[in-house]
Amino acid sequence: MTRLQPNPATGETPTRAAARAAQRRRRSLILLGLVILLVVALVVVIGVVFARGAADEPEQNPGAVGACLPESLRITADPAVADAVAELAAGLGADCPKAAITTEDSAATAEALATGANPEFDIWVPDSAMWPARATGQAERTGVDAAELAVGGTLASTPVVFATTEPTAAVLEAADAGFSSFAQRSVAVVLPDPATVAASSSALLALQTALNGDARTFTALALALDPAVAPTTTAALDAVSAATTPTVAVTTEQAVQQYDEDSTTKLVPVYPADVKPAVSIPLVTAADASDDTVAAAEALTAAADDADDVLVAHGLRNAAGNPPATATGDAETTIAAPEQADSANQAEVLRTWQVLTAPSRMLSLNDVSGSMLQQATPDMRRVDLFEQAAVRAINSLSTDSSLAVWVFSSRRIGGQDWQEVVPFGSLGDPVHKQLTIDTANGLDSLVGGGTGLYDSVLAAVKYMRDTYVPGQVNLVLLNTDGVNEDDDGLDLPGLLAELEKLRDPAKPVAVIAIGYGPDTDQSALEQIAAATDGAAYQALQPTDIGTVLIDAVTQRGCRPSCG
Incomplete structure (x- = not known):
């Protein structure tokens, strides 16, 4: 009896071959599904990674190799280094736009910053790190609220x-x-x-x-x-x-x-x-500069580190001070650029x-009490020696200095101990200079009376403060051979208290005091000088007068730290 294979479509039980074929189809479908799931998962992961990377990466990174500086970046450079900076910027990328560089003398930029002007740059390249130190120091001394600067890496030296x-x-x-x-x-x-x-x-x-x-x-x-x-x-x-x-x-x-x-x-x-x-030639930014500006400064510094040939072409050495390969003799020596602290010392x-070379505005306050007629040598009186030394001192002053002459004793004009005999005038004026010399040579004709020292000193310092001229060394040169003899005026503590009231670091008026001979109250002179950041000298021997007076005049600018 022959059995016929039933037709699966009729819902009857399939044969073993059909079952195996169906099983193979199911396995293929499952495997295909797994492959599709893995591919989708991989695409998602890669997409997330790229998305995160894009989010973390800035639109433009000037610090990256081959990147360009921001087109809006403002660079101010000293004329001595501007061309080198431009070439370094151009070397960052062949397709980069040309950096816009404003040239300005470093001294002018520093002066503007010291007065509180807002920086007109994102990056400043002065020809020395001394200039930002000077700008900051000047602003601090004058109480100006100036922009805070950040001195970055050294470009060259x-x-x-x-x-x-x-x-x-x-x-x-x-x-x-x-x-x-x-x-x-x-x-x-x-x-x-x-x-x-x-x-x-x-x-x-x-x-x-x-x-x-x-x-x-x-x-x-x-x-x-x-x-x-x-x-x-x-x-x-x-x-x-x-x-x-x-x-x-x-x-x-x-x-x-x-x-x-x-x-x-x-x-x-x-x-x-x-x-x-x-x-050293640094890159300077404002302390609150943007990240892009800081990155641009770092990019320029990095470019300079890799471009000795560019620096040499502009006569510069690298930040380490290494000589060019073509150097010979002493030029082969590596000369390191100064540290930032040295730059501050240069500014100081x-x-x-x-201060040393500023024109002097000097009031010469001269003792003409009776003791000045005492013999200092067998053939010369104290006043004679002083007259000679005074003429030498006048001739040692530059022609852009100005000088006035006062004398003092006791009650010269009513109850006033001091008297103006030559008003202020420029030593560049031959007429005024000759008048001061003639007056110095004729001081003996004014001698007489006691020593009205303290009131005269206070009057002189007050006058110099009231008529203070900025940019000049304003001082009182006190010459005396005795002690205060005015019992109706100030005593020493009273004078020192008044001088303390007049003290103003922004308008300093120093007293340079010179005591002639052994009768001088040198202690009082030293206290007067200290109260005004001045100095006190003593000429014990007649021959010392000329040396001491010249030294006092020439050391005027370094007081009180001449040593």
Whole structure:
């Protein structure tokens, strides 16, 4: 009997072959489903990762290799470094827009910031880190609410050198000349104006260091350098080129290279043998600068680290002070750029220089009491010696200084102990200068009476405070040979109390007191000087008078820290 295979479509039980085929189909469908699920999960995970990465990544990262600086970024650079900055910015990417760079002398930018002006830059590239330190220091001293600055990485540096002709350079190098050699004055020195040229403030700090901080010697050298100050670096180098005697200009390695490229007269750099200063070129931003600005500054710093060839092409060294590969002789020496603290010291020595070299406004307050007629030597009285010394002191002052002469004894005009005999006038005026000299030579004709010291000192200080002239060294030069003899006026504690009331750091009026002979109340003079941040001298011997008076006049600017 033959059995027929039932038809599965009829719902009857399938055969074994059909069952196995159905089972295979089910397994294939399950496997396909799993594969699809895995693919979908993978796509989702990758999408999340990319989404998170896109969210974390800024729209533009100037710090990344090949990235461009923000088009809105404002860069202000000193003319000496502007071209180098532009080339570094251009090297960040071939398709980057050209960076907009405003050139402005660093001194002008610093001065504006010190007065409280808002920064007109996102990144400032001065030719020295001294300038932001100076801007901050000036603002603090004057109480100005100025923008807080952040000094970032160092872009480049350049050593401070002596620029001179080849014959002079050979002599200086053979003698191992350095900043301490200035004291020997064997060569003329031209200094570009420290108020506008950073290399000069760096050189002044090096000079101070070479002299071991000797304030007196530094002051004397600073005053000797002042007449030869040139307004610009180029003017200083021109003066060296035209000099007929051995002369050097204090400048930078970069400035010498640029001068030689532009001039028919070639100068060579001499590297100081003792102190080896340099100027560092930093990137400065506002303390609250945006992240993009900070990143842009970091990008420029990184670009400079990898572009020694660009720096060398502009006469600069890298941040470490390494010499170019082509350097020979002393130029092969690595000269490290100063630390930020050194930049602050440069700013401070610049302020010292400006005080030292500022025009003097001096009121000479001279004792003409009867004791000045006493014999100091067999053939000269005290007043005679003072007259000679006074004339020398007048001749030591610069022509942009001004001088007035008062005398005092007791009750010269009614109950007043003091008297004006020469009003203030410029020593650049030959008529006024001759009048002061003639008056000094004729002080003996005014001698008489007791010593009305304390009231006269207070009157002189009050007058100088009331007529104070900013930008000048306002001081009273007190010359006396005795003690206060005015019982109707102030006593010493009363005078010191009044001087304390008049004290104003913004308008300082120092009393430089000189006591002549053994009868002087030197203790009182020292207290008067201390109360005004001045100084007190004593000339015990007749021959000391001239030396002491000249020293008092020339040390006027470093008081009270001349040493």
